[in-house]
Amino acid sequence: GEQVEQRPPHLSVREGDSAFITCTYTDPNSYYFFWYKQEPGASLQLLMKVFSSTEINEGQGFTVLLNKKDKRLSLNLTAAHPGDSAAYFCAVSEGDSNYQLIWGSGTKLIIKP
Amino acid sequence: DMKVTQMPRYLIKRMGENVLLECGQDMSHETMYWYRQDPGLGLQLIYISYDVDSNSEGDIPKGYRVSRKKREHFSLILDSAKTNQTSVYFCASSFRLGGGQDTQYFGPGTRLLVL
Numbered sequence: 573g574e575q576v577e578q579r580p581p582h583l584s585v586r587e588g589d590s591a592f593i594t595c596t597y598t599d600p601n602s603y604y605f606f607w608y609k610q611e612p613g614a615s616l617q618l619l620m621k622v623f624s625s626t627e628i629n630e631g632q633g634f635t636v637l638l639n640k641k642d643k644r645l646s647l648n649l650t651a652a653h654p655g656d657s658a659a660y661f662c663a664v665s666e667g668d669s670n671y672q673l674i675w676g677s678g679t680k681l682i683i684k685p
Numbered sequence: 686d687m688k689v690t691q692m693p694r695y696l697i698k699r700m701g702e703n704v705l706l707e708c709g710q711d712m713s714h715e716t717m718y719w720y721r722q723d724p725g726l727g728l729q730l731i732y733i734s735y736d737v738d739s740n741s742e743g744d745i746p747k748g749y750r751v752s753r754k755k756r757e758h759f760s761l762i763l764d765s766a767k768t769n770q771t772s773v774y775f776c777a778s779s780f781r782l783g784g785g786q787d788t789q790y791f792g793p794g795t796r797l798l799v800l
């Protein structure tokens with residue numbers, strides 16, 4: 573079945589710099605992808621849902637890139653600020669077979685002043 | 686306002702005691718999930734429920750059971766809790782839109798400590 577690998581597990585960047593998180597997946601038929609943000613001590617909040625037909629997805633202060641050829645999903649936080657300090661998780665849908673998501677192991681991002 | 690609630694938020698139990706974690710949602714979502722999250726790790730799926738009395742094991746069901754008697758309510762039960770079940774438990778729910786596009790909405794979590 574689908575496997576998802578997320579890198580790096582820990583990331584520290586200075587305020588104003590960019591932060592880049594990547595997930596690679598194995599099933600070329602995967603076509604829905606999710607990024608979630610989890611602030612310290614809090615629950616998971618959906619950051620963005622991405623469809624396989626869209627390679628570049630712009631959010632507020634971040635961009636999500638989908639490279640289907642390389643089976644890579646990336647989250648790029650531009651001009652990071654302290655509010656971006658959180659854990660970020662990617663998730664990949666296996667399709668409508670069982671409604672489960674395959675989760676990455678997470679990236680703990682720290683924004684330094 | 687779409688919401689997933691969990692009760693209790695914090696719980697301390699002794700080894701061997703029974704534990705009941707409750708989850709509710711007000712969005713009429715068909716599908717509900719229970720996950721656990723250990724420190725520094727991602728989410729592990731314990732059980733998934735497709736609707737009332739339609740439950741399926743996830744990746745780590747051993748030591749857990751679930752109950753869903755109403756669409757808006759999903760319970761996780763630990764019979765005779767063990768210390769290695771100390772964790773943060775998250776409930777989530779989603780519409781069954783099909784095609785794998787279902788967005789999961791998470792509750793605030795329950796922090797369980799088993800002594």
